Amino acid sequence: MSGMLTVLAKNGKDKKNEIQVPKEVVVVGGGMAGMAAARRLVKSKTVNVHVYEARKDRYGGRIWTNRDLARGVRGVDVDIGGMFLNNKAKNNPLVKLAEEFELETRNAGSLQVRIFDGKDRKMYSGVNATDLYREAFQIIIKAMQNVHYKSDISMSRLASEAIQMAYEQSDEAKTAPLFPREILEPLIRSFPTVMLQNFSSKFYDIQTDFGWDTIIVDGIGALLDRIVSGSSGLEPPLKVQLNKVLRNIQVDDKRKKVIIRTTDKKQVLADAVVIALPLGVLKSDALWFEPRLPEKLTKALDEIGIGYSGKIIVGFDEAFWPQEVGTFTACSDTAKNGFLQTWFNAYRLSGNPYLHGNILGDEAKVWETKPETELKAAVLKVLGEMFGEDIVNARKVTSFVVSEWSTDEFVQGSVSYAKVGNTRDIWQTLQEPVCPYIYFAGAYTESIGHVDSLHGAYNSGIRAAEQILDNFCTKQAKSKSKKQPAKKPNVIKHNVTMRKDEL
Incomplete structure (x- = not known):
C-alpha cells in the first residue's frame, strides 16, 4: 500500500510538524460497524480501503442470516444474530437505508x-x-x-x-x-x-x-450485503478479505505508518487502521498493540459491561x-x-x-x-x-x-452496556482515536443507555470514517500546538510514550 496526502500543521516553518491524512486504510472487523466505516471511506473516493474479517466463510460478525439451514426459507426465518431495528430510536439510519435499498x-x-x-x-x-x-x-x-x-x-x-x-x-x-x-x-x-x-x-x-x-423480511444480512456491494452501480463493492485473524498492530512513527500483522504470518502497512472488533475480543487481549494503548483507553475498555x-x-x-x-x-x-x-x-x-x-x-x-x-x-x-x-x-x-455468541472466539460475548459506576467520560474516551493512526468503531463506543444496537454499530463506523476524512487528528494537533508557548513549538508525535521494553 502506498500514497499519502500530506498536510502541514503550521507551527512556524518546522517540517517535523507534518501530519499525514490517511490514504490507505485497513478496517479490522467485518460486522456492521466495520462495513459502515469502510463504505463511508470508499464513498469519499480519496481513500483505498481493505476490510479484514477473521472468519473463513462469511463476514457480518453477529449479523448472520444463515440460509443454508433449510430450503425455501426467508431471511427472517434464519437470522441467528441481530434481527430487529429500533424504530423508536431517533433518525435510525438503518431504517432509512432499508427504504433506500427497497428492502421489504x-x-x-x-x-x-x-x-x-x-x-x-x-x-x-x-x-x-x-x-x-x-x-x-x-x-x-x-x-x-x-x-x-x-x-x-x-x-x-x-x-x-x-x-x-x-x-x-x-x-x-x-x-x-x-x-x-x-x-x-x-x-x-x-x-x-x-x-x-x-x-x-x-x-x-x-x-x-x-x-x-x-x-x-429477507433478513438483516440482506441489508449488510447491500452496504458491502454498494447502493448503486456507481459505488464499487468493498474489498473484503476473509480468514484474516489479527495478532498485532504496531505503530511505526519513523515511516509514519501502522503495521497490521495477521496470524498467517503476513503483514501490511497502512496510513491508518479502524478497529471494529467486538468488545469481548478486545477484552481478551487477543490483539497485541505496540506500543500499548493509552492507559485511559484500556481502562475504559475494561470498565464497560459485557453480557451474554x-x-x-x-x-x-x-x-x-x-x-x-x-x-x-x-x-x-x-x-x-x-x-x-x-x-x-x-x-x-x-x-x-x-x-x-x-x-x-x-x-x-x-x-x-x-x-x-x-x-x-x-x-x-x-x-x-x-x-x-x-x-x-x-x-x-x-x-x-x-447460537454460540458467548463462546465464539471471534465474539466472546454478545452485548455491551453501562455498568454501575460508569461515567460518560468512558464513551468519550472510546470515541477518540489514538492519533494519528488508530481509530475505533463498535456499538460499545456509541451505546450508553442502550444494550448495544445495530444502529449504534453503524453510527460508530460512520463516526470513525468521518474522523479520518475530516482530519480529526490534524485539527487536534493544531489545537494543542496553539496552546503551547510560541518559543517552544510542539512536535507532534504518537500520543503514547514508547518504552524500550515495549519495542
Missing part, C-alpha cells in the same frame, strides 16, 4: 403474554398485553424517579425495589397496580436490562427495552401457535429470568413454521455448552407450558439451531 420491512406484530403456574394458563393479548407492559414500565420508571438522582444502582436491584414499592407500599395506600404481582414480577424480571449483571439504572433508557419493531445472549431457532412441520401474533412472552417455572421467555413468530412474515427463542444473561453462556438433546427438551417443555403438551408433542421438529 414489516413490523414485529402484536404481543401476547402466556403465564403458566403449573396448573392454570393465563393469556394476555392485544390491548390487555399492551396494558400489562405499560404497567410494568410505569413501575420501573416510578422507582427510577425515586433513586435516579440519589445513587447509581443496578437495574436488577431497582426492579426488586420497584416491585416491593408497587405492591407492599401500595397495599397500605390502596393503590395497587392493575395486575397481580405473580403476573407483573416475572415480566419485569425478563427485561434485558434487568438480566444483565450490574446494568446501571443511571444510564437506563426505556428504548433499551422498547421500540424493536422493524424487521427486514443467545438465540434458538426451532422449525416444525406445522405451525401450532397463533399465526397472527408477532411475539410471545412466556412466564413459568421453566421460562424465567430471561431463559426462553421471549419468542418471535417468523411464520407471520414468511409462512414458514419457525419460532425464535431467546436466552438472556449468564444462562446464555451456560446453555451454549449443554448437549443439544438437553436444550431441545427444555425448549419443548417451555412450548408445552405455553401452548399445551399434547399440541406440541404432536408436531415434528424439522430444524434446531443454537
